[in-house]
Amino acid sequence: MNDILEKAKQWLTPIFDAETQTEIQELITNNPDDLADRFYKDMEFGTGGMRGTMGAGTNRINKYTLGRATQGLSNYLIENVDKEQLSVVIAYDCRHNSKKFAKVVADVLSANNIKVFLFEDLRPTPELSFAVRHLDCDAGIVLTASHNPPEYNGYKVYWADGGQIVPPNDSGIINKVNALEFSEINFDANEELIEMIGADVDKVFIENSVKNGSLSPNIDRKNLKIVFTSLHGTSIMSVPDALSEAGYTDVHIVEEQRKPDGDFPTVKSPNPEEPEALEMATNLANEIGADIVIGTDPDCDRLGVAVRDMDGSMKLMNGNQTMVVMTDFLLRKWKEEGKLNGKQFVGSTIVSTELVNDVAASFGVGTKVGLTGFKWIAKMVKDFPELNFIGGGEESFGYMVGDFVRDKDAVTATLLACEVAALAKQNGSSFYKELLDIYVRESFYKEHLISITKKGMDGAAEIQQMLSDMRNNPITEVDGEKIESLCDYQASTKKNLITGDVTEIDMPKSNVLIYQTASGTRIAARPSGTEPKIKFYFSVNAPLDAAENAEKVEAELDAKIQRIIKEMKLN
Template structure:
């Protein structure tokens, strides 16, 4: 909006402070991708002394962003709302919000108010920004411990929805009541799938789907999103892990196709194309809207999730991270990836591995036929094993932490809502078996 050439954000977010991050953005509002990222790093590598860095200390070049940008943003995201009538009827939806000592306090409450919600309770103990995060062990909304105070407050006021954003407010964790009235946390795949299903259904009911719309998620995010898009006739794009790749697709298709939403399994989502990065402010607003929509129909977000599984199949995912610190740890992670690359498992969870995708070598191999083809993705150190029964197991080193990550996704048909718990237990057992096979 200001016509900037680029932007920078410094944030460690939920990661250890010694891994403080530097996020660089282009003039499209998206993070740098190839070749721009390499050009920037080449410039950095060419600097041998801080004395070589030239600073232009002209005060007129510094412009502090005021409320006018915030208000413009809030007005534009509110215009994206697809169920204002439901919000009007359920405006007093009981929402508990925690920024977990981060920046979410700045705009999330305002966004919820702008959307029309009038009953938002803030977790006061976590409302002030504090880089020491005194009330939590780890300020990550993926972890139940980080939501302890929010869940306590939700129980006290009998809330409908719990929202908790990470320190830099680009990801959000949520909790809702299950059919027994107990609060349960939904993971990133569940929340992302619910958002996509809600948005596509709402667009469809309002006659807004023209065949020119699209949705984007990453290769380690649930395949349920693709199943929903296929059923609705909406084009689906898959990218490498990292929201910068979703932003790149948005920039490439700008003016050609209409972006509805995108998301990652790691709790980051984006609705609409106002920005090019995951955004917990707009995500909180739409999660609240979605919750109000289903409550207005006499249902709940939890029940809507089960019905989604009945419609498209039940998908279950899990993530196992193994930490390997320091230079030795980095070498161990590299060796583990090479071992999987050179000796892929023959079976996982009792089902033969039929496809191997190696994003480092840009190669997809049909193990049964012995045929290979190009993947068509930028080079990345990721391996995927796809089994005969449709399970997808991915392995990759973390890009921000000293970890190797294993993602497991399994699925099966869900005949009825009554079979939800039994089917969930079966899928959990299957994931457990697959993870044991990987570590054998």
């Protein structure tokens, strides 16, 4: 505690403004537990960048932690990019302080003689990714905390290719940041180097979104009834315009959730993975008889899709189901147009459904599987320039169509989901029936996610202990099946638990464990890179002989997952 107190007292010096000093002094005097949480570590880059609760302290998002990150980025760019005039584009979402933080970041960059393109108002994260390459910038930054609670904000860095930073740039930037004292941050802006941008970039972004997300020329888009909600986030700036540009005219916006608002007043969590977040949208869909519901998270990189099931009820697809249907649709389009020649691939991640791999293989297309996070899918595009990237996704409700955006993109993915639904309706089918047809063709895959929250210093230690126990005392059997293999991505090893044979995993190290049985039952565990949580992913599968039997097979698979969860004492 003495170390924490000494660290906190540094924030009482004139380097920090009066408001910050007052906040820290109040904590020192009255709230030592909160003080400890704010100073026991420095804010770190995870799978989604730097994200955390706002407030004073080294383990908080504030002017100084953002300034330090930006000064470190500036130093790295100056030393590693050989250009006469470096440039960075900045976007921000609807969260509290995002606009103010974006200007702080712009000030630091410009103070380091770096040209800044700053969006005039909130914009979707995928538009930031697009703008990096469109404006020929050396990096991009977006101020966002995605779907986290209102007290959070965050900071994601993109490289010149439009993807989030990956090795070696990520560690290079982090080393520069960690080497800095707060006194070394240059906040003295050069306003002449800060240029406001907006409508011109919007126009080109939406044009490209429509080009990539609307692929079939003979679809009656006017016949699809859509309900859309932005969940108080940035997608209101782009998705309605993109739908209109694509030719969808029967679009109904949830008005109570239209206005951007960092408090997200109508939802418990602005996360489209959760059915409650889309409740107002699905209620509206039932009132007006809509075919599809689309909801996006605050920075518009992930989307939730609800469609009519075989009984006509609205059913929220999970991220795995949506990515499988959209990938199958894209592959069929590429095949119909004679464009599949063995030089294409789709992208996925290690905790996403293996069904997408089977679907791609049925078209003779390979799937490249990376670590969790879309930065690894974007890296695939960069690493294999000789191949065409068709599309890719991950279980956490993200999808990327083509490579004009190098991150998950709810604008283009919304258009693609509507494309699937409109064409299916035109052909007497439905989005959900397309999914069942894939299950019949391949196998019925059922996935389930559990997130366990462990806050603070003690919580972080608990999460590490849980993973350590699973690593050092492996599970050997689940639901009567022997575990065949354990993939340990931290050790880069795949161990056959039956024979003892060990092979190497050729991927960057990551604190992820995946158990698998011979039948394909999978259990994955990993700490969240952006929240104080440990996540457990379950995947089971069984043959489906006919769509009419889907409900029965799904119930059996659900029961199997619940038995496994009970065995693991996670409920």
